[in-house]
Amino acid sequence: MSAPHDQHFLTDPDAIRKIAHFSDIKDQTVLEIGPGKGALTKELLERGAKVIAIEIDPKMIEILGSRFADEIDSGRLNLLNEDAVRCDYPDFDIVIANLPYSASSKITFRLLEHGFKEAVLMYQKEFALRMMALPGTSNCGRLSVMVQTYAKVMPLLNLPPEAFSPPPAVDSMVVRITMKEELTYPVDDPEFYSILVRELFSHRRKTLKKSLKSSRSVIGEKRYERIVSMLPDEMLKKRAEELSLKDFSNISNIATK
Template structure:
């Protein structure tokens, strides 16, 4: 396949194109795409990972914001019957519109660092339609997604992601694997939406509200951050110390708080 013309990366789109073939191969191996799959690639860029996915004959929808890349992507991949390009902003794109064939979506992408967190939160809204997600992200974001209670990385992103998904930090990717090299380390993460929740009684909106409040000021205690939502007696009834900080609580503790408030 002829490669698309070299595109000068744009800072406003946060573009850093993956060019290391060994890393591309490792990502494809982690995804293990099959012919029967319905994949969705966010930000295909110049098509480095796209080529590794589409040649297996799967259905592949790609969502690309930079219109200057569209012509090259179409020229390179339109020969594949399963390929379809959507010139759109992933933050506004309706991913449910792709789920018409009853196959779960397998979402992949090298996400721009400047939109990765809001985009992940948006994709989690479509979790029931998604089989799994594999993303290249800033290492710090992957560490937050896969964080454990008590760590500095533990917070809103990890709690909400782990409530909805199994999260696995797969491997790190050095800056020199990209053009241009970013100033930060990158990593690959796998998120697998839970088919059935271990906490079916929990209201996700209540949990989101509790977590946002609990981490509103990280250095303050639960007593301060949850003021107006739950008093000391309510926290103590759940076996929690009102003087503790949110980062010391486990996921199930936040779920108990949300259930108590919602109940």
């Protein structure tokens, strides 16, 4: 098991209380990733949630096990000494977590693949803003497109470094992520869609035509030929950051029909 990703503990009691109250969690199974010493865990349990906490640090697991012995015995808290980037996620309804910033992207993608009713997650503010960046703007990236394809994101709370111990060097933001019941722009092959978005943004300074050519071994020769032959020249001259969600969906669906 690898070392802990980050060690910035949220200590502001008002912020902890607000985060735990953003969702209706009574009698719900809540997944918490990176509980640390259990400040948020305590609030979630007090609000009537059943909590599954994934914590990579064995020292924190020991602290949590001692602090919440009664809740563990009663089955209201399940501690998993695992790496949330790699482990299988158990079934849950809602995820509420102060994510380790160095693993935010990987964990977010994994949560989207797993699916959930709702997520209240804390990120580095810059990361959260990129997640919400509109397709077609310069701040848009793979993260923006993948999250907004499958979910809606709403900012909830800004937090300064002083809300943590030790204080990080960045501001933080809590957001609510709600999975879309029906996609605005349907995706025929989600696996290929993910590959396509990743590849196009890995060559984001190139035009779509050149980007696809650089990625033809990854997306497949037949799919490459199909996309290039069916897209208008005007579209092929655009860059990934200039494409809309509808564009990404259309390109992917053209390739997989």
